[in-house]
Amino acid sequence: MSHTLGIRQAQKQKTRQAFLDAALALLEEQSLSSLGLREVTRAVGVAPTAFYRHFRSTADLGVALVDEALGSLHPMVRTTVSTTGDSEERIWRAIELIARHVDAYPAHVRFIARERHGGVQPVREAIRAQLVRFAEEVKTELAKDPEAAGWSDDDLLMLAHLYVDQMLITASLFLEALEAPAEERERVTQLATRQLRLITIGRGHWLD
Amino acid sequence: MSHTLGIRQAQKQKTRQAFLDAALALLEEQSLSSLGLREVTRAVGVAPTAFYRHFRSTADLGVALVDEALGSLHPMVRTTVSTTGDSEERIWRAIELIARHVDAYPAHVRFIARERHGGVQPVREAIRAQLVRFAEEVKTELAKDPEAAGWSDDDLLMLAHLYVDQMLITASLFLEALEAPAEERERVTQLATRQLRLITIGRGHWLD
DNA sequence: AATTCCAGAGAACAGTTGTTAACTGATGAC
DNA sequence: GTCATCAGTTAACAACTGTTCTCTGGAATT
Numbered sequence: 001m002s003h004t005l006g007i008r009q010a011q012k013q014k015t016r017q018a019f020l021d022a023a024l025a026l027l028e029e030q031s032l033s034s035l036g037l038r039e040v041t042r043a044v045g046v047a048p049t050a051f052y053r054h055f056r057s058t059a060d061l062g063v064a065l066v067d068e069a070l071g072s073l074h075p076m077v078r079t080t081v082s083t084t085g086d087s088e089e090r091i092w093r094a095i096e097l098i099a100r101h102v103d104a105y106p107a108h109v110r111f112i113a114r115e116r117h118g119g120v121q122p123v124r125e126a127i128r129a130q131l132v133r134f135a136e137e138v139k140t141e142l143a144k145d146p147e148a149a150g151w152s153d154d155d156l157l158m159l160a161h162l163y164v165d166q167m168l169i170t171a172s173l174f175l176e177a178l179e180a181p182a183e184e185r186e187r188v189t190q191l192a193t194r195q196l197r198l199i200t201i202g203r204g205h206w207l208d
Numbered sequence: 209m210s211h212t213l214g215i216r217q218a219q220k221q222k223t224r225q226a227f228l229d230a231a232l233a234l235l236e237e238q239s240l241s242s243l244g245l246r247e248v249t250r251a252v253g254v255a256p257t258a259f260y261r262h263f264r265s266t267a268d269l270g271v272a273l274v275d276e277a278l279g280s281l282h283p284m285v286r287t288t289v290s291t292t293g294d295s296e297e298r299i300w301r302a303i304e305l306i307a308r309h310v311d312a313y314p315a316h317v318r319f320i321a322r323e324r325h326g327g328v329q330p331v332r333e334a335i336r337a338q339l340v341r342f343a344e345e346v347k348t349e350l351a352k353d354p355e356a357a358g359w360s361d362d363d364l365l366m367l368a369h370l371y372v373d374q375m376l377i378t379a380s381l382f383l384e385a386l387e388a389p390a391e392e393r394e395r396v397t398q399l400a401t402r403q404l405r406l407i408t409i410g411r412g413h414w415l416d
Numbered sequence: 417a418a419t420t421c422c423a424g425a426g427a428a429c430a431g432t433t434g435t436t437a438a439c440t441g442a443t444g445a446c
Numbered sequence: 447g448t449c450a451t452c453a454g455t456t457a458a459c460a461a462c463t464g465t466t467c468t469c470t471g472g473a474a475t476t
Binding site: 027029030031032033034110113114116117118119121155158159161162165169172191194195198199200201202203204205206208 | 235237238239240241242318321322324325326327329363366367369370373377380399402403406407408409410411412413414416
Binding site for chain 2: 451452453454455456
């Protein structure tokens with residue numbers, strides 16, 4: 001089924017990935033709106049003009065980064081809000097999953113948190129669209145739970161957005177605590193756990 | 209009590225304010241990390257070197273903007289979570305207050321949302337410090353409520369941070385809906401109201 | 417084997433950037 | 447009234463930016 005790419009296309013994708021990686025590294029200490037095209041090509045080790053073979057602009061590269069950073073996250077979302085286990089167990093599992101994701105892809109998390117409200121409109125729009133998709137997936141997952149009986153579609157989506165935003169806040173907190181001592185990371189875990197617990201309690205009494 | 213500033217100091221403060229205003233306007237469509245010193249002086253109508261009479265760098269200017277944008281917000285916070293009225297009324301009042309603030313100071317709100325996770329470390333740090341102060345104020349305000357009886361200090365602070373983050377999320381949503389039809393703004397109001405209501409419910413059953 | 421394609425290189429462009437130094441002239445202190 | 451202060455100016459600097467056009471050499475197609 002899968003067609004082996006020609007040498008040419010393979011090399012091109014390799015260079016493209018090098019652009020994405022270099023950009024992500026450079027964005028650790030600046031925003032996308034100040035990322036220069038020459039800066040990226042210099043980091044990759046190619047001529048400035050090579051950039052145009054892959055992207056129209058740095059904004060275009062940013063949109064590609066959004067896909068890389070969030071596209072692979074969709075499968076994980078289903079696991080995060082899966083319905084197995086009691087609520088306390090589910091909360092702990094969700095937080096743990098977030099913490100591990102931040103450990104594994106800190107640059108991705110930083111990029112999304114930074115550019116969600118950043119200075120480049122197309123990138124903001126791309127992130128927004130993906131987060132809306134996330135919320136919709138969370139919503140359908142929530143709907144499967146017996147606890148969701150009697151909930152309106154609007155209320156389910158409202159709760160889903162609350163979960164997604166809370167997920168991002170928590171991820172950002174873990175990111176800030178990345179190089180901090182384990183004690184600080186534990187503090188974040190405790191905070192996030194209790195916030196999620198409070199939301200879960202509110203969810204349980206929503207229909208009262 | 210107040211000393212009338214000399215002509216010199218008055219003029220200097222006037223120019224300084226012009227810098228802040230011009231920067232805030234320029235930051236509507238870019239991030240601070242890409243804001244150039246010359247760009248700002250050009251907008252103000254002054255020589256590039258005049259910049260150094262007021263700020264060491266654009267990062268320094270950013271920190272000043274944080275103070276302007278968040279410093280004046282502290283009195284408002286107390287009103288937002290004040291204990292008068294029933295909970296439904298308090299929720300409505302808080303959302304209304306946020307909506308009005310976004311209408312009055314959209315550029316300030318945009319700046320804070322953008323630079324909270326932005327590419328300039330000192331500015332991020334300044335915002336973080338102010339938000340921690342906010343959370344502490346909210347916490348002492350929450351502690352006054354009879355509903356807070358039996359709550360630990362940690363739990364109160366946890367809830368306070370939840371409120372502060374939720375406040376920022378809501379403000380950001382109103383900002384995106386600024387130029388949208390009234391229908392969209394109403395949708396945001398409904399969403400924010402119900403999210404805050406769910407948190408309030410969770411708060412009410414926290415000690416169960 | 418001959419030909420087309422195309423990722424990347426090279427050079428040059430006008431325009432921008434932050435920062436330095438030495439200046440001007442009104443204001444403030446005495 | 448004299449002199450020091452200091453907000454803002456002017457000129458110049460090397461370094462950098464995005465974008466254009468032309469070229470090259472190996473892969474793909476025929």
